[in-house]
Amino acid sequence: MSITEKVLAERPTANELDQWIPLYSWAQERPDFHCRLNIYPRIVSRNETDRFRCRLRYFSRSAEPIGEFFTEEVTGDGVLRLPLRKAADAMGLATLDGVMEVHTFQVGAQPATPRFLKCWMDFESEDGRWFASLPCAPFRGARKSMISPESQVQPGIVADDTYRTHLLAINPMPRSASFFVTLYNAAGAPLSGFRHTLGPCDYLVRPLEEIYPDLRQHFAPGGIGSIRLDGDYKLLGWYIIENRATGRVYCMDHFAPFFRDIRSDSGL
Amino acid sequence: MKESTDSVPVCYCKNLYRAEIESAIRSGASTVAQLRERTGATSKCYGCLADVEDLLYQQRLEPEPQSRGLSSLTTLIPGVQVLSKQARRAVKEVRRELAWRRNPWKLGTWVVEQENLHSRLVMCNLECPGDGRAFNPFHLHIDFYTPDGRRAGTVHRVLGRNQTLVLETRDLLAELGLSAPAHGMLEVSYANRYVRSGRCYTQWYNDVSLTASHERRFRSIFPARLHGFEAVHRVMATDRFRTYPIVVNCREPRFNTRVRLARPDGEVLRSRPIAIPGMGTLFRPITEIFPLAESFLGDQEGVLYFETVGPLMTYYLIHDRQSDGWQGQHLE
Numbered sequence: 001m002s003i004t005e006k007v008l009a010e011r012p013t014a015n016e017l018d019q020w021i022p023l024y025s026w027a028q029e030r031p032d033f034h035c036r037l038n039i040y041p042r043i044v045s046r047n048e049t050d051r052f053r054c055r056l057r058y059f060s061r062s063a064e065p066i067g068e069f070f071t072e073e074v075t076g077d078g079v080l081r082l083p084l085r086k087a088a089d090a091m092g093l094a095t096l097d098g099v100m101e102v103h104t105f106q107v108g109a110q111p112a113t114p115r116f117l118k119c120w121m122d123f124e125s126e127d128g129r130w131f132a133s134l135p136c137a138p139f140r141g142a143r144k145s146m147i148s149p150e151s152q153v154q155p156g157i158v159a160d161d162t163y164r165t166h167l168l169a170i171n172p173m174p175r176s177a178s179f180f181v182t183l184y185n186a187a188g189a190p191l192s193g194f195r196h197t198l199g200p201c202d203y204l205v206r207p208l209e210e211i212y213p214d215l216r217q218h219f220a221p222g223g224i225g226s227i228r229l230d231g232d233y234k235l236l237g238w239y240i241i242e243n244r245a246t247g248r249v250y251c252m253d254h255f256a257p258f259f260r261d262i263r264s265d266s267g268l
Numbered sequence: 269m270k271e272s273t274d275s276v277p278v279c280y281c282k283n284l285y286r287a288e289i290e291s292a293i294r295s296g297a298s299t300v301a302q303l304r305e306r307t308g309a310t311s312k313c314y315g316c317l318a319d320v321e322d323l324l325y326q327q328r329l330e331p332e333p334q335s336r337g338l339s340s341l342t343t344l345i346p347g348v349q350v351l352s353k354q355a356r357r358a359v360k361e362v363r364r365e366l367a368w369r370r371n372p373w374k375l376g377t378w379v380v381e382q383e384n385l386h387s388r389l390v391m392c393n394l395e396c397p398g399d400g401r402a403f404n405p406f407h408l409h410i411d412f413y414t415p416d417g418r419r420a421g422t423v424h425r426v427l428g429r430n431q432t433l434v435l436e437t438r439d440l441l442a443e444l445g446l447s448a449p450a451h452g453m454l455e456v457s458y459a460n461r462y463v464r465s466g467r468c469y470t471q472w473y474n475d476v477s478l479t480a481s482h483e484r485r486f487r488s489i490f491p492a493r494l495h496g497f498e499a500v501h502r503v504m505a506t507d508r509f510r511t512y513p514i515v516v517n518c519r520e521p522r523f524n525t526r527v528r529l530a531r532p533d534g535e536v537l538r539s540r541p542i543a544i545p546g547m548g549t550l551f552r553p554i555t556e557i558f559p560l561a562e563s564f565l566g567d568q569e570g571v572l573y574f575e576t577v578g579p580l581m582t583y584y585l586i587h588d589r590q591s592d593g594w595q596g597q598h599l600e
Binding site: 007021038040042043046077079081085115120122128131132133135150151153154155156162166172174175184185186188189190219222225226228230233241242244248250253256258264 | 277280281282312333380390391396397426429430431432433434451464465467469471473475477478479480481482491498499502503525569571573586588590591593594595
């Protein structure tokens, strides 16, 4: 039996899902700050005649979406690059400051595995300080073997003379959720106590040194440690690393769950 | 899947708990579609799909009571069935352990050390609430492979409870007796079975920028891409930005493919062959892979398509030549 056959045998119900699961991303669109969504279906399609479309739903601190936007179709070998300015205009909004649900689906057919079509959101500012790309993330539903989906982790949080780290947490569900943050220095000593409640479909972005003013001393001398985020249920966590002197941001990435093993099709 | 799920809904949208889904399965729902019809699970955000599938899968694995051959024994000696369950669990655990010993987790990442770009491997071993098992130190074997696929050496590290390992590439090279500039793949083998928080993250940095991504999985883990091809979706060759595709061949045989560069308007540059030695790495600016990339793309962003599927670990870096900053990400 080939590896593929084994995988498919292990996942006999995978194809019963009628479409992929949605992904979520931070959405910011202002005159001086822009987001762009990138979708390229070729990672799941070998057929140039396959057609894909994407539904965007924009949430801004409310359980119900503020606006909805359907992209144009993109073929299996195409690339969809959608400036969120275009979606905001179509929704009749001057700015975006919230959470975007990105739901790609295959037109006229069930999509192939895996469970979602990965896509990236680019963040760029007019002054050139922001030049970063963020992988959109699923809430739940990617097939992983996890110890606890409620807890997430990120090694490599930086707080030194050159860089500082921001936390970005998103609650994609239509109910409030609390979480708390623990930071560990390289030797394993924790720093904890911060608890926050996110409203429905809300987000928090804040420098970690604002949450824990002693962080830099705690991480000294190396300036690097790790973070754990524990939520009432799985929240989506990302981090942003900024150069202190220039304010430049070239780094955004997602947290990861505690894996039992890795048999994920999520890439997370 | 989370084990102690009694207090946490499986489906948040419909507020369904494990017991309700199991009850539906026991009453005859044998597919996701049937479960959706009966309970409403996996009908909105699909977030519970994996959990629902696991519950269905567990149900399939559970033998029928008649086939256990223990019904008469259970009747005669109360408690035997409980013991039997424990024994089955133990056998399953031993089998898993043996399977892992034969084929331990190997995760990989790509590191570089050059004048304007440094890197480090970062891993942690944080305790996870709700997991009662002790967190033993993580024993790691880290192999460094040069771009031509040669294993240049191995270093060992132990990662204690809640600790974070930071391995600077320049220190690794010094330990292996190698000199910069250098780049290549790090292959991390786990002497512990569970990955937990111990994934490999890489930071690429200099004084201007710091960008990070995580390992890609390979070898003991099935390929994630069963239906598509690799593509670098953001290829730039302007005065300011230059994209560097990074492709690591994670298997022993040489990987041969053709790549083509496409513009948003559909125009495609004639495809070119690339070959990556087994365990080797390609790290070159797009203008070296396609010498005409600059004039072909102009100010537009192109896409680099691979024409063959392979056991690849892929990233890209975009060099901002104005500021000397680097932005990087993994590809899918």
